[in-house]
Amino acid sequence: MATYTLKVNGKKVNVEADDDTPLLWILRDELNLVGTKFGCGIGQCGACTVHVDGEANRSCLLKASELVDHEITTIEGLAEDDDNLHPVQQAWKEVDVPQCGYCQAGQIMTASAFLKENPAPSNEEIRKAMHGNICRCAAYNRIEKAVALASKK
Amino acid sequence: MKDKIVFSRRNFLRTSALASGGILIGVNFLNACAEAAQPPVDVANLDFKDFNAFIKIAENGYVTIFSPNPEIGQGVKTSMPMIIAEELDVPWDHVTVEQAPLNTEKYSRQVAGGSQSIRAGWDSLRQTGATSKQLLINAAAERWGVSAQTCTASEGIITNEEGETLGYGEVVNDAAKMEVPENAVLKDPKDYKIIGKNAVNVDIDAIITGKPLYGLDFKEEGMKYATVMRAPAFGEKLKSYDDSEAKTVNGVEEILQFGDKIAVIATNTWAAMKAKRKIKVQWEPSGNLEGSALHSQKLDAILDRKDLKVEREDGDVNKAFADADQVIERTYESPFLPHNCMEPMNFYANVTADKVYLVGPIQTPAGTASQVAKLLERDEKDIDLQMTRMGGGFGRRLYGDFVLEAAEISNLAKKPVKVVYSREDDMTAGTYRPSIKYRIKAALKDDKVTGYNLKEAAINSNMYGLIPNFFPAGAIANYKVETGNYKSDISTGAWRAPYTNFLAFAEQSFFDEIAGELQIDPVQLRLDLLDNVDEGADERIEYSASRMKDTIRLAAEKGNWGSAEPGIHKGFSAYYSHNSHVAEVVSIGMQNGFPKVKNVTVAVDCGIVVNPTGARNQVEGGVIDGIGHAMYGYFPFEDGRPKAENFDSYRLIRMQETPVVDVHFVENTLSPTGLGEPGLPPAGGALANAIKAATGQRLYQQPFINSFEKQKLQDIKV
Numbered sequence: 092m093a094t095y096t097l098k099v100n101g102k103k104v105n106v107e108a109d110d111d112t113p114l115l116w117i118l119r120d121e122l123n124l125v126g127t128k129f130g131c132g133i134g135q136c137g138a139c140t141v142h143v144d145g146e147a148n149r150s151c152l153l154k155a156s157e158l159v160d161h162e163i164t165t166i167e168g169l170a171e172d173d174d175n176l177h178p179v180q181q182a183w184k185e186v187d188v189p190q191c192g193y194c195q196a197g198q199i200m201t202a203s204a205f206l207k208e209n210p211a212p213s214n215e216e217i218r219k220a221m222h223g224n225i226c227r228c229a230a231y232n233r234i235e236k237a238v239a240l241a242s243k244k
Numbered sequence: 245m246k247d248k249i250v251f252s253r254r255n256f257l258r259t260s261a262l263a264s265g266g267i268l269i270g271v272n273f274l275n276a277c278a279e280a281a282q283p284p285v286d287v288a289n290l291d292f293k294d295f296n297a298f299i300k301i302a303e304n305g306y307v308t309i310f311s312p313n314p315e316i317g318q319g320v321k322t323s324m325p326m327i328i329a330e331e332l333d334v335p336w337d338h339v340t341v342e343q344a345p346l347n348t349e350k351y352s353r354q355v356a357g358g359s360q361s362i363r364a365g366w367d368s369l370r371q372t373g374a375t376s377k378q379l380l381i382n383a384a385a386e387r388w389g390v391s392a393q394t395c396t397a398s399e400g401i402i403t404n405e406e407g408e409t410l411g412y413g414e415v416v417n418d419a420a421k422m423e424v425p426e427n428a429v430l431k432d433p434k435d436y437k438i439i440g441k442n443a444v445n446v447d448i449d450a451i452i453t454g455k456p457l458y459g460l461d462f463k464e465e466g467m468k469y470a471t472v473m474r475a476p477a478f479g480e481k482l483k484s485y486d487d488s489e490a491k492t493v494n495g496v497e498e499i500l501q502f503g504d505k506i507a508v509i510a511t512n513t514w515a516a517m518k519a520k521r522k523i524k525v526q527w528e529p530s531g532n533l534e535g536s537a538l539h540s541q542k543l544d545a546i547l548d549r550k551d552l553k554v555e556r557e558d559g560d561v562n563k564a565f566a567d568a569d570q571v572i573e574r575t576y577e578s579p580f581l582p583h584n585c586m587e588p589m590n591f592y593a594n595v596t597a598d599k600v601y602l603v604g605p606i607q608t609p610a611g612t613a614s615q616v617a618k619l620l621e622r623d624e625k626d627i628d629l630q631m632t633r634m635g636g637g638f639g640r641r642l643y644g645d646f647v648l649e650a651a652e653i654s655n656l657a658k659k660p661v662k663v664v665y666s667r668e669d670d671m672t673a674g675t676y677r678p679s680i681k682y683r684i685k686a687a688l689k690d691d692k693v694t695g696y697n698l699k700e701a702a703i704n705s706n707m708y709g710l711i712p713n714f715f716p717a718g719a720i721a722n723y724k725v726e727t728g729n730y731k732s733d734i735s736t737g738a739w740r741a742p743y744t745n746f747l748a749f750a751e752q753s754f755f756d757e758i759a760g761e762l763q764i765d766p767v768q769l770r771l772d773l774l775d776n777v778d779e780g781a782d783e784r785i786e787y788s789a790s791r792m793k794d795t796i797r798l799a800a801e802k803g804n805w806g807s808a809e810p811g812i813h814k815g816f817s818a819y820y821s822h823n824s825h826v827a828e829v830v831s832i833g834m835q836n837g838f839p840k841v842k843n844v845t846v847a848v849d850c851g852i853v854v855n856p857t858g859a860r861n862q863v864e865g866g867v868i869d870g871i872g873h874a875m876y877g878y879f880p881f882e883d884g885r886p887k888a889e890n891f892d893s894y895r896l897i898r899m900q901e902t903p904v905v906d907v908h909f910v911e912n913t914l915s916p917t918g919l920g921e922p923g924l925p926p927a928g929g930a931l932a933n934a935i936k937a938a939t940g941q942r943l944y945q946q947p948f949i950n951s952f953e954k955q956k957l958q959d960i961k962v
Contacts, residue, residue, distance in 0.1 A: 092494055109494050109514075116514040120469070125461040126454015128635075130586055131667040132517075135891035138586060166454030173453055180452045187444045187857045190865055191317030192451035193458060193586040193635030221899045225891065227586045227636050228317050229868035230861060231902040 095155045099124070100168025108155050115139045115150040118165060126166035126196045130225070137224030140197040141165050147204035166196035169203060179203045182241035190228035198224045202238045211242055256368065257375055258295075260285055261420035266302040266413075268420075269376055270295035273368040299328065299376060305400050305413030307332065308340045315447065316607060316637035318920040319858035320361040322446045324369055326854055330438040331373025331431060334400040334412065341446040343633075362854060363823055363917045374428035383419035384410045399437075433852060433913040442857035447633070457633040459604035460590050460664065467592065468497060470653050470661040471516040473506040473523055474673055477884030478733040479531035482506070486524040493519040500656055504530075507653045513664055531733045533884035536579070536679070539703060542730040543681040546701035547575065552726035555712035556784075559722035561687075564695025568687035572757060576684070576750035577945045580703070580879045580886075581677040581739055584896065587635020588670040593650035594660035599626045600651060601660075605634035605641055612644030616651045639738035643675050668889040676879065677739030678703040682750040687722070691762055693773065695722040698751070700743075702729045704736045707743040713784040714744070715792065715820055716751070719773040734881065740869065741921040744821040745928075749874060749946065752817040752929025756936065766816050766933065767800050787820035794910055795825040795849045802908050803829025803845030812842065815933030817926040823917035825849040825910075828867065830903070830930040832938055838952050839935050841871055841903040844927065849910035850917045856909070863923040864905040870927025872897025878947045895949075 094107050099122060106121050113132075118124040118141070127150055130138030134149040141150045142164040170177045176184070179202050189195045198221065205212070205220040212220070217238045226234060258270045260283040270283035273296045281294035290298055290310055298310040309325045325341045377397055384402040385392035387410065394405045400412045433439075450457055475481060482504040490499060490508065495515030499508050506523060510516035546552070565571055591604035600622055606612050606629070613627040634641055650663040665673065680702040687695030696716060700706055706727035717723055739745060755773075759766040774796075777789035796818050800806070805816060811833050818827035829845040844867050853859045876895040880887050888894035932943045943951055 109518075111518070112512075112514045116512060120512040120514070123463070124454075125456045125463075128458075128586070129460065129513075129588065129664075131891050133667070133890055133892060136586070136667075166452075170453065173449065176452070183452045184444060184448050187442070187448065187861065189317075189445055189448065189451050190319070190861055191315070191586065191634060191636045192445075192447065195451050196454045199452060218899045218902075223898075225586065225896050225898060227584055227638075227869075227896065229865040229872065229897065229902070231868060231897075231899050232864050232905055233861065235899065235902075 093156075095159055097155065097158055097163060098161070099163045100165060106155060110154060110156045112155055113151050114141070114153040114155060114158060114163070117155055118150060124165050124167050128193055128196055130194065130197070136194070136197075137201055138194050138197040140200040140224065142200060142204055145204065145207060147201045166200060169199065177203055178244035179206065179237070179241040182237040182244060186233050186237040186240060188230050188233040188237050190230050194224060194226050198226065198234055202234075202241065206238070206242055212238070214239065257372065257424050258283055259379070259420055259424060261417060262286060262300065265417060266300060267416040269299040269301075271297045271299065271372050273297070273365060273372070299332075299372070301376075301380075301412055301416045303413045303416060305334070305411045306338050306340070307334050308342055310342050316634040316641065318361070318862060319445065319855065322443055323362060323855040323858055324365055325446070326438050326443055327366065327369040328373040330436055331370045332377050333373075333398050336438045336441075336443060338400060361918070363915070366915050370430050371428065374430050375425060378425040378428040379419050379422060380412050380415055382425060383415040383422055386422070387415065387418065439852060439854050440856065443855050444857065458587050458635050459592070459632040460587055460635070462592055462603050462632055462662070464592070464594070464660055467660045467662055468509050468511060468657075469513045469516045470507050470509045470650070470663045471520045471666070472649055472653075472663060472669065473508070473520050473525065474669070475504055475527050476672070477527070477533055478674065478735070479529060479533045479884045480527040481530035483526040483528040485526065489524070490519040490522040493522065498657055499523070500653070502652050502656060505649070507657075509653070509657055509659065509661060516664070517666055534732055534734065535882040535884075536880040539679055539730070539732070539881070540577070543679070543701040543703075546728040546730060547681060547683045547699050549728060552699060552728040553706070555707065555725040555727055556717055557724045558717070561695050561697050561722045561724040564687040564722035565685070565697075568689050568694060570688040570761065571685060572688065572761060573683065573685040574754055574757065575944060576682045576746075576753065578680050578746040578749075579877065579946065580679045580734065580736070580881070581873060581877050582671045582879055582886075582894070583636075583638040583640035583675075583739060584671065584894070585634070585636030585638060585640055588665040588667055589640070589646040589673075590662060590664045591647045591650040592660070592662040593647070593654040595620065595651060595655040595658075599628055602627065602629040602647060602651065603632060604647065604650075605632050606644055606647055607634070607637055607641040608644060612647050615644055615648060619648055620651060620655055638740045639742065640675060643737055645675070667891065671889050671894060672886050674735035675737040676734065677742075677745065678705065678736040680743075680746055682747065684750060684754045686754070686758055688758070688761060693720050693758060696720045697724045698726070700725070700727040700747075702727070703732050703734065705729055707747065710784060710786055711743055711747070713782070713786070715787055716773055718777045718782055718785045719789070720776070733884065740866075741821055741924045744819065744925040745870070745873075746946070748817070748819040748821070748925030749928035749932065752819065752926060753932045753942070753944075756815070756933045757942065765806070767796060767805055770796055770818055786823065787825065791849045791910070792818065792820060792825045795847045796827045798908055798910055799827035799829055799845055799847035802847065802906065803831070805829055813934050813938035815930040815935070815937060817930035817933065819922075819926040819929075821925050822921045824919060824922035826922045826926050828926045828930045830871070830927070830934045832931070832934045834938050839938060839948075841901070841931060844871070844903050844905045844930070846905060846907045846923060847910060848907065848919070848923070849912070850919050850922070851912060851914035852916045853909050854916055859909070859919050860907045862919040863907045866919075866921065866923025867905050867927045868897060868902055870924040871903065871931055872901070874928030874931055874946050875901070875948050878950065
């Protein structure tokens with residue numbers, strides 16, 4: 092066990108964890124940030140996507156020891172507050188994307204990081220960017236629409 | 245078309261005056277209210293043992309609907325309150341839907357689930373709204389000293405003949421003291437203002453901001469996390485194990501055996517997962533260690549048998565085949581399929597001397613609570629099972645095996661524990677769609693289909709209910725459906741659109757071949773067959789030939805069936821299941837010898853569409869799910885073990901493989917039917933028919949990807 096100081100959603104937090112503990116479980120079990128979801132544990136489904144220094148990363152594959160001095164953002168910290176949603180969240184709402192909703196935080200985190208890199212993507216670019224995130228309910232048509240809509244906000 | 249309904253207030257609706265002002269209406273849709281049942285006078289004390297839902301109308305006229313019914317993803321938490329609000333006649337933006345908080349410990353066990361919710365609730369939800377509206381009208385009429393019959397209500401405002409108005413909120417306190425009216429008039433569907441308009445998922449804000457909603461998000465003070473090691477093969481049991489290394493993992497509190505399983509209990513999920521991998525286990529055979537090759541042989545042997553169970557028989561099938569000009573026979577084969585809900589199985593259990601407290605995602609709370617009581621030898625009254633929102637179901641959460649595990653572990657360890665499955669556990673622990681083969685034989689004579697014989701050979705169990713009476717039953721005079729099964733240690737169960745998810749592929753592919761033999765357009769063949777149905781003559785036949793034909797015509801029209809587009813190849817399919825009629829046109833192009841699904845045009849007759857955006861979402865998802873599993877779902881077994889265990893070895897459809905789904909509803913005013921499942925079954929057949937049109941190759945086995953050698957599993961790129 093070691094103690095790490097992480098910066099999560101703009102706040103410094105101290106966590107005690109084994110050095111191989113994935114960020115996913117630190118967020119969920121230690122920091123009570125359960126919006127980041129567990130789906131596969133091997134970086135294949137995207138449900139656990141968070142931003143590290145603004146880039147989309149799979150939190151199930153990140154170790155606390157690698158994250159000191161980096162800015163971590165989770166779905167809980169994407170918007171300033173619930174009354175000022177991120178454009179991607181607004182678009183998600185307008186398009187009425189979710190069914191079961193479980194994968195949506197990961198989808199939104201992937202989409203928001205992607206749009207920062209590529210603010211005016213083509214549909215092909217959107218489909219490629221979102222390919223790593225599985226939606227078992229297959230709300231893919233709406234995810235694509237919502238990302239396109241968010242890019243125009 | 246005014247539908248007058250009469251039913252006793254004692255049976256379904258009770259009111260109370262809220263201490264804070266306003267009225268609380270308790271509703272029991274499914275059973276009569278208990279004699280003494282009374283809604284509480286404050287909403288912090290809602291008790292779902294007597295009622296399924298509560299409607300609060302506040303002094304400002306705003307309405308809150310409290311429901312304990314959680315979501316699995318099919319949108320009923322939005323669409324069911326829409327039906328109440330329509331008949332109550334309040335603006336939808338004055339309505340809030342709240343899932344009663346988890347910690348009330350007073351959850352109903354009467355909650356229905358699954359794709360029948362809207363169909364089953366349609367009448368009672370409308371009656372609830374209409375009766376509540378009449379109660380408010382009565383209160384206003386009394387205030388004015390006029391007959392209630394001279395008053396009307398709309399958009400939350402009651403109006404009398406003089407043109408005077410009262411808002412609902414202004415009369416709620418009077419209404420709370422009045423008798424509940426015995427009869428109420430339902431609206432004519434043409435007057436609907438909420439039903440038929442898009443309403444965004446009521447949980448959308450919580451979902452997109454990452455609020456705790458799901459079983460995996462539930463926490464309680466002192467809770468531990470448990471992982472479970474199960475035999476890696478079906479047909480194996482525990483011989484011995486060494487947990488000395490596993491116990492050294494930080495955070496591990498206890499490792500214990502229960503039956504043939506081993507539980508690791510730890511202070512956090514990661515420790516429980518990590519320690520599990522460090523247990524050294526020896527397993528030994530307890531049954532047959534079966535593989536897919538053996539199953540294929542066993543299923544073939546069943547199809548060759550002459551003594552299968554006859555599920556339906558019309559006319560003289562043997563004579564039809566003897567007299568035929570031509571006989572076509574084809575065999576179709578599907579693998580097992582795991583459900584792969586995005587939220588892996590999990591459940592919380594706290595077993596104490598006083599009670600058994602269970603929280604998590606389960607579709608069958610009542611049956612599961614009974615099973616837990618039996619397992620722990622407890623009184624059913626001790627079991628308090630609460631449901632969370634579910635990260636997908638697809639049939640998997642009908643089975644409470646993981647709830648039993650949590651209860652047993654908590655009981656043994658005397659701790660509150662949450663059992664958490666890894667993806668590998670979720671994919672390998674069982675309850676799969678069974679592997680099935682269909683052999684279908686048709687007799688053709690004088691350019692007509694004169695005989696039809698379908699045999700089903702399945703692992704563990706066969707088609708059920710009215711499935712043997714689905715189309716083409718009733719459309720072909722000499723018709724026979726037979727079934728048989730092979731019992732395996734591999735566990736099987738319901739999977740989205742059970743049986744029809746593959747049966748529709750087999751039959752809808754087969755009709756395409758018949759159409760080819762008869763040199764008739766595949767759409768026309770289906771319409772011609774439906775012309776043979778004597779509607780209403782056989783009560784076992786639920787599908788409506790006329791509705792099916794309208795649905796087929798709509799899909800053909802919207803999907804430009806029959807018009808050639810360069811590089812585009814189309815396939816057609818139509819299927820009735822779960823009380824809805826669906827037809828689909830799949831359009832594909834070929835890229836480097838591989839089919840690329842471009843568009844799916846869908847026509848659906850599900851009666852009145854309550855919430856179009858939610859309904860479309862269900863159909864879009866169902867179609868893509870059907871395409872995805874027909875194309876990629878491959879789950880073979882060897883030596884009792886599945887050969888895939890996570891998303892690196894099991895392929896689900898992803899964004900770039902997804903077609904654009906274009907949904908059209910047949911417009912009518914018939915009672916609504918379910919949508920969670922019916923979009924899926926036709927998709928695989930329509931795709932196979934499109935692939936035939938594109939390549940000349942007829943596919944008989946799912947997944948189709950195995951027929952396109954270059955693109956096998958190693959090509960998955962993430």
